[in-house]
Each structure stands twice: as structure tokens, then as C-alpha cells.
Amino acid sequence: MTVTVLGRVRAGKSLAWVLTFALAASMLVPFLWMLSTSLMDELEVFRFPPRLVPETLRWDNYAGAFTARPFGRYFLNSFVFATLIVLGQLFTAATAGYAFAKFEFKGRDKLFMLYLSTMMVPAVVVLIPRFLLIDTLGWIDTYAGLASTELVSVWGVFLMRQYFRTVPRELEDAARIDGAGPWRVFWTISLPLAKPAMATLGLFAFIDAWKNLLWPLVVTTSMSMRTVEVGIASFHGTFVFN
Amino acid sequence: MSRATRRRFILLVCALSPLVIALVAALALVGHSVTRARHDLLRRETNTAVELVREVQSGQILDSIFPGRWTLTDERDVTLDQAVTYESPVGVAARAALYDADSWYRVGTVYLSAPTDRHSSLPLRIVIVAAIAVVLLNGLFVWWVHRPGGPLTVRLGLSGVVLVLTGTPVWLAAGWSRAKLTDLTNERMQVAARALELAPDLDALVARPGGVMQLTGLQFMVPDPTGAASFSTLSPAATLELDSIQSPFFGRAVADRVEYAVADVVPVRLAVLPYEHTEDPIATIMMIASLALLVTALPLSFATLASQPRTFHRNAVAWSFLAPSIVHLTIFTVGPLAFAAWLSLHRWSLLDAARPFVGLANYVRLLGDGAFWNAIKNTAVFTLHVPFAMALALAIALVIHRRIRGIVFLRAMLFLPTITSLVAIAMVWQWMLHDEYGLINWLLSLVGFGPVDWLTSPSTALVSIMIMSVWMIVGYQMILFQAGLAAIPREYYDAARIDGAGPWRSFLHVTLPGLRHTLFFVLITSVIGSFQVFGAVYVMTEGGPLHATDVAVFHIYEEAWRHFRFGDAAAMSWVLFAIIFMVTLLQFRTLERRAGETA
Structure with missing residues (x-):
């Protein structure tokens, strides 16, 4: 009897295992489909039942996409946009996170809660005023307009604060005894120690900026300033393209 | 002196x-x-x-x-x-x-x-x-x-x-x-x-x-x-x-x-x-006044510390570290939030130079605006995909928890949608869900189901987007659950087994309570995110067919950038903010108390 129970448990586990793997593999299907469709010619795409693998590989579809729209420029814009945001968020999150983690000052916890509560504000509420503000500054359709609104990530402040709390005080104290001021201690001791957290934050900031659709859609008006996301969104063609 | x-x-x-x-x-x-x-x-x-x-x-x-x-x-x-x-x-x-x-x-x-x-x-x-x-x-x-x-x-x-x-x-x-x-x-x-x-x-x-x-x-x-x-x-x-x-x-x-x-x-x-x-200067006066109060607060709080040099110095240093983010948040988040409230009290259009103050008229009109409430209803329905995604993510996390073989591959697969361009993903799904040429209808036809008008029928369009959203978010949630699971001490499971608990009971009494903070975090952030869905709708359906997928943020976007009614759009966005705020508060109140009871 124990053998059957054990067998059933083992069978159940294997079944769950197989199902999970099947599910994970199915996550890939849209990506493979995207790749496959991007290499088909137009007639093949509209065939039923759908073809899973193209008859001939049409690499020139990619060239076609690049000539139809300035995707090279879009990539450059997305890259500049995301890089500016990563740099900005790293700086603001590291300094603010450091202040919340390492200093005792009046109203610190209340201020931190205030920071956190701004995470609840939907982007769409501040979208219009930010647009009007950027418009007033004359930054519509510029990199400054694209990136300036996103230079602080409260999520990043939270992350850096948690990380800095784990950095032992002793290292900083040693530098302080040697006569270094707080900013010097921050730059030379604490910041280098926080590299892993900075890497995480930088990665997420980059991905988030790259995926951002609404703000670049609103703040760019000319073809040459669009980001990749906006470019693809306005490009409802047969080229499926990642 | x-x-x-x-x-x-x-x-x-x-x-x-x-x-x-x-x-x-x-x-x-x-x-x-x-x-x-x-x-x-x-x-x-x-x-x-x-x-x-x-x-x-x-x-x-x-x-x-x-x-x-x-x-x-x-x-x-x-x-x-x-x-x-x-x-x-x-x-x-x-x-x-x-x-x-x-x-x-x-x-x-x-x-x-x-x-x-x-x-x-x-x-x-x-x-x-x-x-x-x-x-x-x-x-x-x-x-x-x-x-x-x-x-x-x-x-x-x-x-x-x-x-x-x-x-x-x-x-x-x-x-x-x-x-x-x-x-x-x-x-x-x-x-x-x-x-x-x-x-x-x-x-x-x-x-x-x-x-x-x-x-x-x-x-x-x-x-x-x-x-x-x-x-x-x-x-x-x-x-x-x-x-x-x-x-x-x-x-x-x-x-x-x-x-x-x-x-x-x-x-x-x-x-x-x-x-x-x-010409009414009241609104501008209010803005000047609140700005002045903000600027006043900081030196005042410093002044009370003036007689304690060490505390004073520590505060000054802390504020110098906080300055970049505070200045930015004030200009680009808190200021705009207040300005949106002010906008919502005006009839404000980019096209018309006259922007009269209309009091609460925008909000009053919103109460009777069926299209807006339809959008809110759609958003609420859309949010129902969150529990499904969480259940699926938790199941996967439990299966691959403590197993080493293939885990890197699995994680990578499941995480792929999180890091890929949303617009590209939405377009692929749009194509896969196509009535005639789509992969999914072809697969259904193989097992004998008739073609489903996924995105072109009002009754299924929202569900289609929900399915895609589950697919997109499940990997991200799974990673968070995995981290949560790893934090539950093994001894708890051992103790449960010694007490004679089966897998189901140890799940109920060890895993779930141990995961409650993670579950809570994932639920809160996912619900807030789902109330702000925009990209998928913008790319796949543009709110159609027959407003079946007209969600709140998309509705606000259209109101502002297609009809140029910024005042109405600002009122709508504040109502949305209030709804999100209340939903979050409700979750905090009910779930945190329950979590406290089980602990």
C-alpha cells in the first residue's frame, strides 16, 4: 500500500513537473512565432492554416522595416532616453536611499512614507501637468523633455535604502576618523560597496525606460525623436519585429 | 550674540x-x-x-x-x-x-x-x-x-x-x-x-x-x-x-x-x-501660498535645532543628500498632482485660450458620464486577471522550488515577457489572436472548436487582453514568490511533517502564512499596475470593439489628446487616483488584519 501511495505522489510530482515545463515552453511560442512571421513573405503570413516555419527565409523584411521607418534613429533615441534615466535614477536613488538609511534626522520616517505614497499616484494623473510643464519649458520633442520627468524612482530609493542598511557602519567610521566629510565617505566608501544594488536598479530602470510607451508618445511629435516603442506602435504593418 | x-x-x-x-x-x-x-x-x-x-x-x-x-x-x-x-x-x-x-x-x-x-x-x-x-x-x-x-x-x-x-x-x-x-x-x-x-x-x-x-x-x-x-x-x-x-x-x-x-x-x-x-487670481494665489508654506517649513524646522550644533549639522547633511530627489519629486510629481487638481476645476482646452473656472462642474458631469464609468468597469474587470496570474505564479514557484535541474532555463523562459518590449508582444498576440490567420484559432480548430472572434467581438476582447496580461506578468510574480519561498525556514516544514501534516496541510499552514508578506506585496503592486493598463489596449484594440476594452487610462488619454479636453481628463484622472487609493487602502485594511490573525 505504501508503495502505491509513494508511486502516486511521485507520479503527481512528475506530472506537475512536466506541466510546468510545458507551460514554460509555451511562453516561448509567441517569441518563436514573432521570429518566424518576421521572416515570411506577405502571402505566407495570411495563409490558413498558419505556417509555422517560413518556406524561404526573407531576411530582407528587416531591411524593409529599417527603410520604411528610421528604426536606427528610434534605437538611438531609446538608448539615449534610457541611459539618461538610468544615470539620473542611480544618482537620486543612491543619495536619497543613503540619507534614509544612514542619517538620523527629524521627520525621517514620515518623509519616507511620503516618498512611498507617491508610488501610488497613477502616471496618468501627472501626465497632463507634466506635459504642460515641459511645453512651457520648450522641451517638447527633445531628449531633455523625454528624460527629465523620470529621473527619480521611489522604488529605487526604497531598494537603495534597504541595501545601505546592510552595509556595516565600521567601514564608514574608519574613514570618518581619518577626517573625511559625509559626502566623501559616501562617494569613496559606501557607493562602491553598493554596486550590486546599483546594478539591479540600473537594469530595471533601463528596461522600464525602454518599455515606456505613454510618456514618449505624448512628448515626442516628430519622427526623428520617437523611441522604439512608439515607433513600433505606430507601425502596424506586416513586419513583426523585436 | x-x-x-x-x-x-x-x-x-x-x-x-x-x-x-x-x-x-x-x-x-x-x-x-x-x-x-x-x-x-x-x-x-x-x-x-x-x-x-x-x-x-x-x-x-x-x-x-x-x-x-x-x-x-x-x-x-x-x-x-x-x-x-x-x-x-x-x-x-x-x-x-x-x-x-x-x-x-x-x-x-x-x-x-x-x-x-x-x-x-x-x-x-x-x-x-x-x-x-x-x-x-x-x-x-x-x-x-x-x-x-x-x-x-x-x-x-x-x-x-x-x-x-x-x-x-x-x-x-x-x-x-x-x-x-x-x-x-x-x-x-x-x-x-x-x-x-x-x-x-x-x-x-x-x-x-x-x-x-x-x-x-x-x-x-x-x-x-x-x-x-x-x-x-x-x-x-x-x-x-x-x-x-x-x-x-x-x-x-x-x-x-x-x-x-x-x-x-x-x-x-x-x-x-x-x-x-x-482673470480670477484665486487659483494662482493658492499655488503661491502653498509653495511659500513648503519653502517656509524647512528653515523653520532647522531653526528649532539651531542650539544643538551636532543635530543641526546631521540634519543639514541629510537634507543635502535628499535635495536632488526632493526637488525633482516636488517639481515633477507633487506639483503636477496639485496642478491636475487645479486643472480639473477648469474648462481647459489646448485649442481655446479662454480657460474658465467651472468649480466642480467637471466632476458633476463625470457622475453621469456613462462612457467613463464603462471604462472604470472594464478596468475593474481587467484587474480580475491578477488573482489568476498569482495563483498560476504560485503554483509554478512551488513546483520548481527546491529543484535545481533546469531551473535557470525555466526562470529565463518565464521572465522573458517581463523584459521584452510590450508593444512588440502586444502586436504578436494581436496576430496570434487573429480571427482567420491566428495561431490560436488554428490550434482550436485542430481539436474541433469553432473559430473565436478573440479581439473583434465585444464579449471576448477584454478576456483576450486579460489572458495576454496573465502571460506577461506570471514570470515576474513567480520570481518574487520564489524569493519569498526561499525565506521560509526548512525547519517549519520538517516540524509540520513530524506532526503528520500532508503536503496540502503544510501548504495551508506553513507556506501561505510564510508567504503572506510577499503575497500582499505582489497583490498590491499588481492591482495598482493593472488599474493603469494602457499599452496593451492602445496597441491591440484601441478601446474597441464597441468600447468593450475602453479602460480608464486609455479613456483619459483619448479625452486629453484626441478631444483636447484637459480639464475633464484631469478630473477623470483624479477620480481614478481616488479609486486606486481606496482600493489599496481597502486591501491594507482587510488583508493586513487577516494576515495578522493567521500569524
Whole structure:
């Protein structure tokens, strides 16, 4: 009897295992489909039942996409946009996170809660005023307009604060005894120690900026300033393209 | 003077100066709004005078409308075209070029001075009260700050007194300006109405295209023979509503959520946005005041620390680290949030220069706006995908928990959607869900199910987007659950097994309680994110078919950037914010308490 129970448990586990793997593999299907469709010619795409693998590989579809729209420029814009945001968020999150983690000052916890509560504000509420503000500054359709609104990530402040709390005080104290001021201690001791957290934050900031659709859609008006996301969104063609 | 005292004194000056500056700015603004309206009125009156002289070729009519205020010269100032105001020895005056009947040659210049009885500027008594208030404020603040340990009620009471003292002169001045602006509006209507009545050939004047507009700059309603009537620059809605008001009368009427000043001069109806809508300084004053309070708060809190050098220094250093993010958050998040609230109280369009204050009218209209509530309903339904995604993510996390083989591959697969371009993903899914050529319908047909109109039928479109969203978010949630699971000590499971608990019971009594913080975090952030869904809808359905996927953020986007109704859009976004806030609060209240009970 124990053998059957054990067998059933083992069978159940294997079944769950197989199902999970099947599910994970199915996550890939849209990506493979995207790749496959991007290499088909137009007639093949509209065939039923759908073809899973193209008859001939049409690499020139990619060239076609690049000539139809300035995707090279879009990539450059997305890259500049995301890089500016990563740099900005790293700086603001590291300094603010450091202040919340390492200093005792009046109203610190209340201020931190205030920071956190701004995470609840939907982007769409501040979208219009930010647009009007950027418009007033004359930054519509510029990199400054694209990136300036996103230079602080409260999520990043939270992350850096948690990380800095784990950095032992002793290292900083040693530098302080040697006569270094707080900013010097921050730059030379604490910041280098926080590299892993900075890497995480930088990665997420980059991905988030790259995926951002609404703000670049609103703040760019000319073809040459669009980001990749906006470019693809306005490009409802047969080229499926990642 | 000791160092601490000197430091406290400097900080006090720093704290007081924004308040004083704000007070002076607010009073100046009040005076300025009235002055601007008065100049505007004078310019319009001068234009009217010019029109009338051109029609009649004599000054008799002007004498009955502007007794003793006008002069006509044969000066031909080539630089002058429209009326301009200027300061003359007897007060404000305006002049405009007079053309001949063919509008070709300048034949003279019309001068018009403002009536002398309206020349009262901001009442002196208000300015004096304001000055006294500032001096009193100064003293009170010094006293207040020098007693940092005083009882809270006293300090709160003092803050109240200070606020009232600063607010009163500004409030009085604003009331004064509002009354003045109302007077100016009425005057403008009276002049226009009388000018029309006195015009010898009213029909000709009205019928001439453009001529009427130029007469006073008012909006005229001209009934044409077919019975249709239109105000020249008003929105169609306002035109219709003003048209339906019973005449004759002279007064105020609300149309398209804005109050207009209206006068009937048969067969013409005049309508104009009152000055108290276009020039009212109240909102700007409020913004200046809140900014001043913000700027005041920091040096004040420092001043209480001035006598403790070490604490003072530590605070100053901390604030220097916080400065970049605080400045940014104030300018780009808190400021815009307040500004959105202000916008939502106005009829604000990018296309129309007049942005009248309409109070809560935008919100009132929103209550009866079926399309908006449909969007909110769709958003709520869409949010139901979160629990499904969480259940799936938790199941996967449990299966691959503690297994090493293939885990890197699995994680990578599941995480791929999180890091890929949302627009590209949405487009692939749009293609996979295509009615005729889509992969999914083909797969369904293999097992004998008929084709489903995934994105083209109102009953399935939202569900299709929900399915895609589950696919997109499940990997991200799974990673978080995995981290949560790893934090549950193995001993708990061992203890449960020794007590004879099966897998199901150890899941219920060890895993779930151990994961409650992670579950809570994932639920809260996912729900907040799902209330803000935009990209998928924008790419896949554009809110259709038949508004079946019209979600809140998409609806707001359309309202603002397709219809240019920024005021309404701002009201909607605040309602959305309130809903998100309440939903989050509700989750905190109910779930945290429950989590506390199971712990």
C-alpha cells in the first residue's frame, strides 16, 4: 500500500513537473512565432492554416522595416532616453536611499512614507501637468523633455535604502576618523560597496525606460525623436519585429 | 550674540521671507488682475467707439454711451491699428485708428479715457492690514520657534493664528477683486448692448461677417433665416444651450458648465465669458501660498535645532543628500498632482485660450458620464486577471522550488515577457489572436472548436487582453514568490511533517502564512499596475470593439489628446487616483488584519 501511495505522489510530482515545463515552453511560442512571421513573405503570413516555419527565409523584411521607418534613429533615441534615466535614477536613488538609511534626522520616517505614497499616484494623473510643464519649458520633442520627468524612482530609493542598511557602519567610521566629510565617505566608501544594488536598479530602470510607451508618445511629435516603442506602435504593418 | 542665536536668526529670516514675498505677490496679483481687466474693457470700448463712428460718421452716439470721455482727432498714426491703452496725465486711456467706410484709409484717431470713478486701486486699508499682519507674524514666529518644547496645542493654535493672519488680507483682496471684475463684466455688457441699440442700421451691422466680432470682441448670436443660430467662437454645446434660454433678459446664464454674461438686444443675443472667470487670481494665489508654506517649513524646522550644533549639522547633511530627489519629486510629481487638481476645476482646452473656472462642474458631469464609468468597469474587470496570474505564479514557484535541474532555463523562459518590449508582444498576440490567420484559432480548430472572434467581438476582447496580461506578468510574480519561498525556514516544514501534516496541510499552514508578506506585496503592486493598463489596449484594440476594452487610462488619454479636453481628463484622472487609493487602502485594511490573525 505504501508503495502505491509513494508511486502516486511521485507520479503527481512528475506530472506537475512536466506541466510546468510545458507551460514554460509555451511562453516561448509567441517569441518563436514573432521570429518566424518576421521572416515570411506577405502571402505566407495570411495563409490558413498558419505556417509555422517560413518556406524561404526573407531576411530582407528587416531591411524593409529599417527603410520604411528610421528604426536606427528610434534605437538611438531609446538608448539615449534610457541611459539618461538610468544615470539620473542611480544618482537620486543612491543619495536619497543613503540619507534614509544612514542619517538620523527629524521627520525621517514620515518623509519616507511620503516618498512611498507617491508610488501610488497613477502616471496618468501627472501626465497632463507634466506635459504642460515641459511645453512651457520648450522641451517638447527633445531628449531633455523625454528624460527629465523620470529621473527619480521611489522604488529605487526604497531598494537603495534597504541595501545601505546592510552595509556595516565600521567601514564608514574608519574613514570618518581619518577626517573625511559625509559626502566623501559616501562617494569613496559606501557607493562602491553598493554596486550590486546599483546594478539591479540600473537594469530595471533601463528596461522600464525602454518599455515606456505613454510618456514618449505624448512628448515626442516628430519622427526623428520617437523611441522604439512608439515607433513600433505606430507601425502596424506586416513586419513583426523585436 | 552666540553662534546658535545668530544661526537661528538667519534661519528665521529665511523662513519668513517666502511668506512675506508670497503675501506681497498675492496682493500684487489681485491688483494686477483688475487692472488687466480694466485695460481690456477700455480697449474693447474704444473698438466699439471706432465702429460706431464709422457707421454714423458723427460723434452723437458716442456722447450717449461715453459722455465726456471721448475725443476724435484727424491724426493718422500709421503704426496704430487695433486699440491700445496707455497711461495719460488724467489716468488710463486708449486710442485706436479710425478708417473710412471702405476700411482703406486712416482718417483719424479715436481717444477714449477711463471713467474717473473706477480708478480706485487696491484699497489702502487692505494693504495696511496686510503689513500689520506680516509684522505680527514675524513676532509670533520668533516666539513660537524660540519655544521648541512648548505644548503641541499651543504651537498648533499659533500656527492657526498665523495662517488666519496671512490669509485674511489675501482673502479680502480676492473678494474685492472678484466684485470689481463682476462690475467690469456688467459694464462691458451694458456698453455693448447700448451700442447695438443705438446703431442706426443694426441688421446691417450684425449681418456683416466679421464686423460684429470686431465691434466689441464679444460673442454675438445671430439668428439666421433657417432658425439655426450660432455664437461665433463658442463651443457647439454652449451655443445650443445659450440658444435655448428664454429671452428677453440681461444677466447670467450657465451653458456648457460655464457661467456666461448674457444680454438680449433683439435680434441679437450677446454672450461673454465674465472677467471673474478669465482673470480670477484665486487659483494662482493658492499655488503661491502653498509653495511659500513648503519653502517656509524647512528653515523653520532647522531653526528649532539651531542650539544643538551636532543635530543641526546631521540634519543639514541629510537634507543635502535628499535635495536632488526632493526637488525633482516636488517639481515633477507633487506639483503636477496639485496642478491636475487645479486643472480639473477648469474648462481647459489646448485649442481655446479662454480657460474658465467651472468649480466642480467637471466632476458633476463625470457622475453621469456613462462612457467613463464603462471604462472604470472594464478596468475593474481587467484587474480580475491578477488573482489568476498569482495563483498560476504560485503554483509554478512551488513546483520548481527546491529543484535545481533546469531551473535557470525555466526562470529565463518565464521572465522573458517581463523584459521584452510590450508593444512588440502586444502586436504578436494581436496576430496570434487573429480571427482567420491566428495561431490560436488554428490550434482550436485542430481539436474541433469553432473559430473565436478573440479581439473583434465585444464579449471576448477584454478576456483576450486579460489572458495576454496573465502571460506577461506570471514570470515576474513567480520570481518574487520564489524569493519569498526561499525565506521560509526548512525547519517549519520538517516540524509540520513530524506532526503528520500532508503536503496540502503544510501548504495551508506553513507556506501561505510564510508567504503572506510577499503575497500582499505582489497583490498590491499588481492591482495598482493593472488599474493603469494602457499599452496593451492602445496597441491591440484601441478601446474597441464597441468600447468593450475602453479602460480608464486609455479613456483619459483619448479625452486629453484626441478631444483636447484637459480639464475633464484631469478630473477623470483624479477620480481614478481616488479609486486606486481606496482600493489599496481597502486591501491594507482587510488583508493586513487577516494576515495578522493567521500569524
